[in-house]
Amino acid sequence: MSVAKLRIYRGDAEGGQEVEYDVPIEEGMVVLDAIHFVQANYDGDIAVRWNCKAAKCGSCSAEINGMPKLTCKTRLDTLPLDKPITVHPLKTFPIMKDLVTDVSWNYEVRKKIPPFKYAKDTDWKMQQVDVERSQEFRKCIECYLCQDVCHVLRNHNKKNEFFGPRMMIKIAELEMHPLDIEDRKEMLREAAGVGYCNITKCCTEVCPEEIHITDNAIIPLKERVADTYFDPLQWVMKKIKGS
Amino acid sequence: MEKFETHTHDVIVIGAGGAGLRAAIEASTQGASVGLVCKSLLGKAHTVMAEGGVAAALANVDSKDDWKTHFHDTMHGGKLLNNWRMAQLHAQEAPERVRELEHWGALFDRTKEGNINQRAFGGHTWKRLAHVGDRTGLEMIRTLQDRGIHTGVDVYMECTITHLLKDGDRISGAFGYWRESGRFVLFNAKAIILATGGIGKSYKVTSNSWEYTGDGHALAYEAGADLIDMEFVQFHPTGMVWPPSVKGILVTEAVRGEGGILTNNKGERFMEKYDPERMELSTRDVVARSIYTEVQEGRGSPHGGAFLNISHRGAEYVKKKLPSMYHQFKEFAEIDITKEPMEVFPTTHYVMGGVRVDPETAQSTVNGLFACGEVAGGMHGANRLGGNSLSDLLVFGKRAGTGAAEYANKINNDVKVHDEEINNAVKEMLEPFENTEGENPYTVHQGLQDAMGDFVGVFRTKDKLHEGIEEIHILKERGSQLKIEGSRMYNPGWHLCKDLKSMLIVSEAIARCAHQREESRGAHSRVDFPNYNDEVWGTVNSVISKDSSGDMNLGTSPLPQMPEELKKIVEGGYK
Incomplete structure (x- = not known):
C-alpha cells in the first residue's frame, strides 16, 4: 500500500x-x-x-x-x-x-448587517429568475476561505475597516432579494468598506461553492455605492433641489 | 475544585440546528432570556445537510393537497405507530411555519405563478416539498440563524453540555465545557430544551455528521426521562458506496423525486417487484430493504449497491435541480450523473425514536425538560417520510420554545444547583486524563460502529440482536476505562470519551428495543418475524427508562387513542 x-x-x-x-x-x-x-x-x-x-x-x-x-x-x-x-x-x-x-470575528461582523426587511403590503409573489441572483449567494457555506485569502484581511489585517468577501455576498444577497426594502448602501461605503476591494478575484478562485463573489456581488455593490454617492448627475440634481 | 464560569438564563437550548434555533427564537420572542449552546460553530449543525425539501401542504402545485392528506400520508408512512396528535399538529402547522421562513428572508424555488414551488417525494400523495434546489436545509438554517442573532438569543459556540442538573424532580441547569480551553461552565436554567439531533455516529456507514452521537437522548435518559421507539432507525435507501472515503454520504431522495430510476446489474427496474404502484417513490423503509435484498441476492452493482440513474432528465435540468449531487459525484467519485448512473446503498440516516414528549408543549416526562426535532420521539412512528423532518423541527421547535418559556415564567426562582451533582460531573469528565491505564476511545468507537452495523442493521434476527447486546455490554465495560493524551484544550479524543458514553446508551436502547419488538414494522425489519403483528405490537410504543438502581429498564406503553374523526382520515391499509 x-x-x-x-x-x-x-x-x-x-x-x-x-x-x-x-x-x-x-x-x-x-x-x-x-x-x-x-x-x-x-x-x-x-x-x-x-x-x-x-x-x-x-x-x-x-x-x-x-x-x-x-x-x-x-x-x-x-x-x-x-x-x-x-x-x-x-x-x-x-x-x-x-x-x-478563532473565526469569531466573522460572527461579530455579521451581526452588524441589517437583516431582511419587507414592505407591509408584500404579496410574496416572486419569479424564479429574480430569486436566482440572491440564491447564488445563499449557497455560501461560510467556510471563510474567501476571508482567508483576501489580501485586505490577510496581509493588511484591515478587519476594522473591511467586512471581507463573505460579508459582501451576505449584503449582496439581502440587497438583491426581490422583496427587501432595507438600505445598506451607507454601511457598504463606510463600515463594511466595499471600496477596499480592488478586484483581484482571489476570493472567487478559492470558493468551494463556485460563487462569483467578485463579478456578481462585489462589483454590483460597488456600482450601487458609486451611483448613490459619486454620480455627478445625481450630485448636480441634489444641489439644484437643495437636498 | 477548579473555578468555572456561570451563566444564568430562563431557558437553555442545547443544539443549534433547525429545531434548536426555531425553539430559541420562539422562547426569546416570548420574553424569556435564552442561551443557545452548540457543540460546533453556529450554522454548521446537521440541518445544513438536509437536501430535498420541507414538507408542508401549501397546495401551491397540487391544489387538492390539505393537512388531512399530509396527516394521512405521515401516519401511513409511520405504520400508524406515530403519536397521532403530533402528526396532526405537524400537518396543520407546517404551511404557516414555512411561510414564516419566507417572511424571515428564505428564498425557496418558485412556481410559474411566483409561489413557493413543491416537488414530489416518497410516500407523499401530492407534490408537497418546498425546496431550494438540493440545499433546502442550508437555506433554512441560514434563515433561522439570521433571525436568531437579531432576536437577542445568547449563543455559546463550541460548548458541549455533558450533564443535566436537577433540583428534586425538576431541571435546574446544565453543566459542560468549552471546547477551546477545556474549562468547565455552568448554566443555571429553569427550563432546558434538547435539540441535539440524532444518533448516526453509532454506525459506521451513516449520512450523519460527527455531532450525531445521541447526546440529547443520553442526557434525557440520565435525567430520568422516557425514551420511546428506539428500535426505529431509518436507513436512507440511497447513500454513496464508492469510493470508501465517502461511503454513506447522502444521495438526496430528490433524485428519485425528480424522476430517478433504480436498476440492478441485470438492468431490471426492481422496484416493480417490491412496490409496483409507487415504484422509486415508495417509502424509505421499503426502498432501503429492496436495494439491500437485490445486493444480497447477487444483483448488485460493482461496488455492492444499486444503480440510480437521472441522466434521462438532461444535463441542464439535472445541474439546475440537483446541483450538489452533480458536484458531489463529480468531485468525490469522478462520476458525471448527467451521463452515468450513481451507485447507491442504504445508509444510517435518522432515528424515529427519542424522548417522549407532550405533543402540545414538547415537555418530556421530566419537569422543565423539553425536546424537539430528531431527539424527540413519536412524531414519525415506525418510519419517517422524506421532508417531514424539516417541517417537524419548525413546528415542534416553535412549540418547545413556547412550552419552555411558559414553564419558566410559571415556576419560582428557587431552583437550586447542587454541588454534589457538579462534583460528580467534574470527576467523570476528568477520569480519562487521570487513568494510568485504559483504552483509546477511537478504538472502542470503531468497535461499537462495527457491532451496530453487524448486529443491529437493516435486517435483524433474535440471535444477531442478542449477540449485539452482548457485544455492547463488553464495549460498555471497555468504555468505562478510557485513557487519553494531551491537554484539555480543543482535544477531540477527550470529547469522544463523553460522546462514546452517549452512543453506548443509545445503542443499547436501540438493540434492546429491536430485540423486544417481535414483528416487522417500518424501519424495523425482523427476518424471524417478517410480518406486522397489529394485535400485539401495533398497539404499543417501546419505552426505555433508567430505573432507580441505574439499570436500563425496557417496557411498552399503549398508544394514545386516536379520535374517531382522525381514524376516518387514516382508514385503509398501509404497506
Whole structure:
C-alpha cells in the first residue's frame, strides 16, 4: 500500500511546528480522512474542526500545500504525493490549536448587517429568475476561505475597516432579494468598506461553492455605492433641489 | 475544585440546528432570556445537510393537497405507530411555519405563478416539498440563524453540555465545557430544551455528521426521562458506496423525486417487484430493504449497491435541480450523473425514536425538560417520510420554545444547583486524563460502529440482536476505562470519551428495543418475524427508562387513542 506523508502544523498561540505523519492511502481518500487516521492512530488530541465531511458545512477549512481549501473536499490523488503534503491553519485568523482558528470575528461582523426587511403590503409573489441572483449567494457555506485569502484581511489585517468577501455576498444577497426594502448602501461605503476591494478575484478562485463573489456581488455593490454617492448627475440634481 | 464560569438564563437550548434555533427564537420572542449552546460553530449543525425539501401542504402545485392528506400520508408512512396528535399538529402547522421562513428572508424555488414551488417525494400523495434546489436545509438554517442573532438569543459556540442538573424532580441547569480551553461552565436554567439531533455516529456507514452521537437522548435518559421507539432507525435507501472515503454520504431522495430510476446489474427496474404502484417513490423503509435484498441476492452493482440513474432528465435540468449531487459525484467519485448512473446503498440516516414528549408543549416526562426535532420521539412512528423532518423541527421547535418559556415564567426562582451533582460531573469528565491505564476511545468507537452495523442493521434476527447486546455490554465495560493524551484544550479524543458514553446508551436502547419488538414494522425489519403483528405490537410504543438502581429498564406503553374523526382520515391499509 502506498503511503502519503502529511506535515501537519501543531501548535497554539504560543507557537508550534510541522509534525510529519505517514498515512496509508485508500482510494478516493481526502485530506480530512488522513487527519482522522492520524487522530485515531498517532495523536488523539490533534485539533481539527469538521462536521459533515461532505463539503456542505464549511467547517474543515485549512491551507493545504499553501492553498486555502476544504480538507474534506481535497482528494489526496489531486496532490503531488512524491513530497509531503503540508496542512496549516487559516493564516488570517488567530490560531486556537493545531488546525483550528478563532473565526469569531466573522460572527461579530455579521451581526452588524441589517437583516431582511419587507414592505407591509408584500404579496410574496416572486419569479424564479429574480430569486436566482440572491440564491447564488445563499449557497455560501461560510467556510471563510474567501476571508482567508483576501489580501485586505490577510496581509493588511484591515478587519476594522473591511467586512471581507463573505460579508459582501451576505449584503449582496439581502440587497438583491426581490422583496427587501432595507438600505445598506451607507454601511457598504463606510463600515463594511466595499471600496477596499480592488478586484483581484482571489476570493472567487478559492470558493468551494463556485460563487462569483467578485463579478456578481462585489462589483454590483460597488456600482450601487458609486451611483448613490459619486454620480455627478445625481450630485448636480441634489444641489439644484437643495437636498 | 477548579473555578468555572456561570451563566444564568430562563431557558437553555442545547443544539443549534433547525429545531434548536426555531425553539430559541420562539422562547426569546416570548420574553424569556435564552442561551443557545452548540457543540460546533453556529450554522454548521446537521440541518445544513438536509437536501430535498420541507414538507408542508401549501397546495401551491397540487391544489387538492390539505393537512388531512399530509396527516394521512405521515401516519401511513409511520405504520400508524406515530403519536397521532403530533402528526396532526405537524400537518396543520407546517404551511404557516414555512411561510414564516419566507417572511424571515428564505428564498425557496418558485412556481410559474411566483409561489413557493413543491416537488414530489416518497410516500407523499401530492407534490408537497418546498425546496431550494438540493440545499433546502442550508437555506433554512441560514434563515433561522439570521433571525436568531437579531432576536437577542445568547449563543455559546463550541460548548458541549455533558450533564443535566436537577433540583428534586425538576431541571435546574446544565453543566459542560468549552471546547477551546477545556474549562468547565455552568448554566443555571429553569427550563432546558434538547435539540441535539440524532444518533448516526453509532454506525459506521451513516449520512450523519460527527455531532450525531445521541447526546440529547443520553442526557434525557440520565435525567430520568422516557425514551420511546428506539428500535426505529431509518436507513436512507440511497447513500454513496464508492469510493470508501465517502461511503454513506447522502444521495438526496430528490433524485428519485425528480424522476430517478433504480436498476440492478441485470438492468431490471426492481422496484416493480417490491412496490409496483409507487415504484422509486415508495417509502424509505421499503426502498432501503429492496436495494439491500437485490445486493444480497447477487444483483448488485460493482461496488455492492444499486444503480440510480437521472441522466434521462438532461444535463441542464439535472445541474439546475440537483446541483450538489452533480458536484458531489463529480468531485468525490469522478462520476458525471448527467451521463452515468450513481451507485447507491442504504445508509444510517435518522432515528424515529427519542424522548417522549407532550405533543402540545414538547415537555418530556421530566419537569422543565423539553425536546424537539430528531431527539424527540413519536412524531414519525415506525418510519419517517422524506421532508417531514424539516417541517417537524419548525413546528415542534416553535412549540418547545413556547412550552419552555411558559414553564419558566410559571415556576419560582428557587431552583437550586447542587454541588454534589457538579462534583460528580467534574470527576467523570476528568477520569480519562487521570487513568494510568485504559483504552483509546477511537478504538472502542470503531468497535461499537462495527457491532451496530453487524448486529443491529437493516435486517435483524433474535440471535444477531442478542449477540449485539452482548457485544455492547463488553464495549460498555471497555468504555468505562478510557485513557487519553494531551491537554484539555480543543482535544477531540477527550470529547469522544463523553460522546462514546452517549452512543453506548443509545445503542443499547436501540438493540434492546429491536430485540423486544417481535414483528416487522417500518424501519424495523425482523427476518424471524417478517410480518406486522397489529394485535400485539401495533398497539404499543417501546419505552426505555433508567430505573432507580441505574439499570436500563425496557417496557411498552399503549398508544394514545386516536379520535374517531382522525381514524376516518387514516382508514385503509398501509404497506
